[in-house]
Amino acid sequence: MKELKQVTEELLLLVEKMMSEYKSRRESGEKGDFYTEVKPFADEVKDKNDRWKEGSLSWIKDSKPKHLHLPQIMNTFDNIEMLSVHCFFPESSYNRFISHYQSVSYVLGTQLDELKEK
Numbered sequence: 720m721k722e723l724k725q726v727t728e729e730l731l732l733l734v735e736k737m738m739s740e741y742k743s744r745r746e747s748g749e750k751g752d753f754y755t756e757v758k759p760f761a762d763e764v765k766d767k768n769d770r771w772k773e774g775s776l777s778w779i780k781d782s783k784p785k786h787l788h789l790p791q792i793m794n795t796f797d798n799i800e801m802l803s804v805h806c807f808f809p810e811s812s813y814n815r816f817i818s819h820y821q822s823v824s825y826v827l828g829t830q831l832d833e834l835k836e837k
Contacts, residue, residue, distance in 0.1 A: 723774035724834045730767050730799065731827045737764075737806040738820055744809040751807025764803035772796045775830065784833045787826065795826040 744751065751757045775792045778784075798819040805811040 720778070720834065720837065723771070723778055724831065726767055726771045726774060727827055727831050727834065730764075730771050731824070731831070733764055733767065734799065734802065734820065734823050734827065737802045741802075741806040741809075741811070741816055741820075744807060745813070748809050750809065757804060757807045760807075761800075761803045764799060768796055768799045768803075771799075778834075782833075782837065784830075786829050787833065791826050795823050798823050 740751075772792060775787075776789065779787060779789055779792065802816070802819055802823065805816055
């Protein structure tokens with residue numbers, strides 16, 4: 720439970736980093752270099768995201784939280800993977816990026832609130 724809380728907090732920070740990366744890329748118009756920027760960042764996110772998904776799935780089975788369900792965890796997992804790459808490309812759809820970002824932030828924030836209550 721403690722590890723899940725920590726990984727969730729770390730992911731939330733990484734998601735904020737993705738948002739600021741995306742905003743600066745949109746302003747500059749510069750794409751990220753795949754081997755020096757995109758891949759290392761996406762790999763770091765994937766490691767935490769995999770641990771988060773695993774912990775979250777068993778947490779949901781055990782704790783049965785009121786406001787979170789398995790499909791939300793799976794969608795959030797996929798959205799985090801997508802955001803971790805798309806944040807380096809200024810041509811990524813703004814509305815789509817923002818929508819996924821808000822969705823991910825909501826689920827991670829809600830999960831943190833539920834974990835703190837227990």
